[in-house]
Amino acid sequence: MSDDRPVGEAVEDYTKAIYSLERRGDVVSPVSTNELAARLGVSAGSASAMVKKLDGLGLATHEPYHGVRLTDAGARVALEVLRHHRLLELFLMQELGLPWDRVHAEAEVLEHVLSEELEACIAAKLGHPATDPHGDPIPTHDLSVPESTTSSLEECPVGARGRFVRVSDADPEMLRYLAARDIRPGQDFAVVERQPFGGPTFATFADDDAVHPLGGELARAMRVELEPA
Amino acid sequence: MSDDRPVGEAVEDYTKAIYSLERRGDVVSPVSTNELAARLGVSAGSASAMVKKLDGLGLATHEPYHGVRLTDAGARVALEVLRHHRLLELFLMQELGLPWDRVHAEAEVLEHVLSEELEACIAAKLGHPATDPHGDPIPTHDLSVPESTTSSLEECPVGARGRFVRVSDADPEMLRYLAARDIRPGQDFAVVERQPFGGPTFATFADDDAVHPLGGELARAMRVELEPA
DNA sequence: GTGCGAGTTTAGCCTCGCCTCAACCTCGTC
DNA sequence: GACGAGGTTGAGGCGAGGCTAAACTCGCAC
Numbered sequence: 001m002s003d004d005r006p007v008g009e010a011v012e013d014y015t016k017a018i019y020s021l022e023r024r025g026d027v028v029s030p031v032s033t034n035e036l037a038a039r040l041g042v043s044a045g046s047a048s049a050m051v052k053k054l055d056g057l058g059l060a061t062h063e064p065y066h067g068v069r070l071t072d073a074g075a076r077v078a079l080e081v082l083r084h085h086r087l088l089e090l091f092l093m094q095e096l097g098l099p100w101d102r103v104h105a106e107a108e109v110l111e112h113v114l115s116e117e118l119e120a121c122i123a124a125k126l127g128h129p130a131t132d133p134h135g136d137p138i139p140t141h142d143l144s145v146p147e148s149t150t151s152s153l154e155e156c157p158v159g160a161r162g163r164f165v166r167v168s169d170a171d172p173e174m175l176r177y178l179a180a181r182d183i184r185p186g187q188d189f190a191v192v193e194r195q196p197f198g199g200p201t202f203a204t205f206a207d208d209d210a211v212h213p214l215g216g217e218l219a220r221a222m223r224v225e226l227e228p229a
Numbered sequence: 230m231s232d233d234r235p236v237g238e239a240v241e242d243y244t245k246a247i248y249s250l251e252r253r254g255d256v257v258s259p260v261s262t263n264e265l266a267a268r269l270g271v272s273a274g275s276a277s278a279m280v281k282k283l284d285g286l287g288l289a290t291h292e293p294y295h296g297v298r299l300t301d302a303g304a305r306v307a308l309e310v311l312r313h314h315r316l317l318e319l320f321l322m323q324e325l326g327l328p329w330d331r332v333h334a335e336a337e338v339l340e341h342v343l344s345e346e347l348e349a350c351i352a353a354k355l356g357h358p359a360t361d362p363h364g365d366p367i368p369t370h371d372l373s374v375p376e377s378t379t380s381s382l383e384e385c386p387v388g389a390r391g392r393f394v395r396v397s398d399a400d401p402e403m404l405r406y407l408a409a410r411d412i413r414p415g416q417d418f419a420v421v422e423r424q425p426f427g428g429p430t431f432a433t434f435a436d437d438d439a440v441h442p443l444g445g446e447l448a449r450a451m452r453v454e455l456e457p458a
Numbered sequence: 459g460t461g462c463g464a465g466t467t468t469a470g471c472c473t474c475g476c477c478t479c480a481a482c483c484t485c486g487t488c
Numbered sequence: 489g490a491c492g493a494g495g496t497t498g499a500g501g502c503g504a505g506g507c508t509a510a511a512c513t514c515g516c517a518c
Binding site for chain 4: 044045047048049052065
């Protein structure tokens with residue numbers, strides 16, 4: 001085990017993508033070549049070729065015509081990169097004051113280049129944090145992730161209360177929108193009203209009385225933990 | 230001006246190498262293909278090809294059979310990378326506690342990847358420092374370098390006093406040796422004795438009475454500013 | 459002035475990593 | 489059992505960078 005011979009950036013990106021696609025639903029399930037291709041913005045042929053390569057590398061198992069799934073080794077690669085990404089996001093924000101909506105792009109490139117030694121220094125400096133600025137859990141040094149079950153804000157009935165725990169880091173627009181309103185993961189929230197037919201959800205955050213309208217797409221991206229009713 | 234289309238890492242490395250070779254002597258002079266090839270550990274043919282490419286890119290002027298020199302644009306590329314490198318070295322040491330002898334290797338890879346925005350954040354965080362941990366001057370944001378004239382410790386006559394200002398960051402062995410003896414750039418020194426025929430130089434540093442023997446190679450790598458006699 | 463060798467350049471070729479297009483194959487459904 | 493959506497394969501391209509070997513300069517030594 002522990003082959004660890006260096007692996008191109010593309011391999012890391014594919015692995016990361018498979019990891020995330022595998023657990024879209026509530027259960028880990030194989031990922032189709034096309035989904036993968038779409039996610040990464042490449043042709044189906046490219047994805048197919050890369051999947052074959054990952055299989056050869058022992059990072060994934062490819063059942064032709066039936067999708068791909070990561071092996072344990074593959075999951076480790078994905079989690080390693082994820083750990084880098086999230087540590088970097090937090091680090092860039094907290095230590096260097098980079099704006100919330102820009103840390104993702106920076107981390108996206110640095111994650112592939114961060115040495116283990118530097119990773120360790122950063123983790124130590126940050127006090128081995130459990131989540132990044134978006135509320136996403138940071139895999140621990142031994143690459144385990146405490147996956148909590150969350151629901152999206154859009155599913156919460158009017159009157160629900162709980163804690164806003166995370167939001168995807170992928171869309172800077174959303175992040176700017178939330179940042180401009182001082183809405184951050186970790187805050188308590190309450191759903192005040194929802195308009196029908198995919199209309200906005202109205203909610204309050206923290207101890208602030210202001211009611212914020214949150215469009216469908218946004219409400220869907222915001223993950224919350226409901227207060228045990 | 231300001232073409233700035235992305236340029237491979239190799240281009241940055243060659244540019245950096247030319248920059249440093251150009252000013253080995255006291256005066257900026259053309260660099261031969263062979264020197265360049267040797268410095269970078271590639272064949273003469275490869276170096277020649279790359280030099281031609283740099284010329285095409287407007288980063289260098291190549292006088293066939295007579296060497297290459299950087300254009301202003303080329304020097305800017307080199308200084309930009311140098312700035313990245315040295316800021317990173319200082320940052321890694323000061324903020325992340327990486328050991329002195331290891332920051333160079335880390336910086337060597339990160340320097341090619343650092344965005345301008347991050348560079349600015351790091352510089353600000355460090356208070357826009359003038360030198361890195363090895364005593365090398367950090368090019369300013371507008372890419373000027375205050376080059377001071379130094380001599381090597383090896384040239385200093387017995388009895389000379391002054392300040393140890395810098396040492397090459399390239400050899401981790403040397404750095405470990407110096408670090409283990411608490412010898413650092415910025416300290417005052419005095420040459421106590423020298424043995425003939427390339428023998429060691431004996432010197433004291435800071436307010437410490439300990440006399441340290443410094444082999445020829447090491448003494449040659451240590452740059453000092455002599456006290457105005 | 460010529461000759462010769464060290465230093466340069468050129469030419470041809472290779473590897474690696476990744477991508478595309480287009481043709482072809484499979485699976486599951488009707 | 490045929491059809492179409494989706495998956496796979498193969499041929500090929502491209503950029504970056506490197507290597508060898510042969511051909512060519514330049515300029516010093518005679």
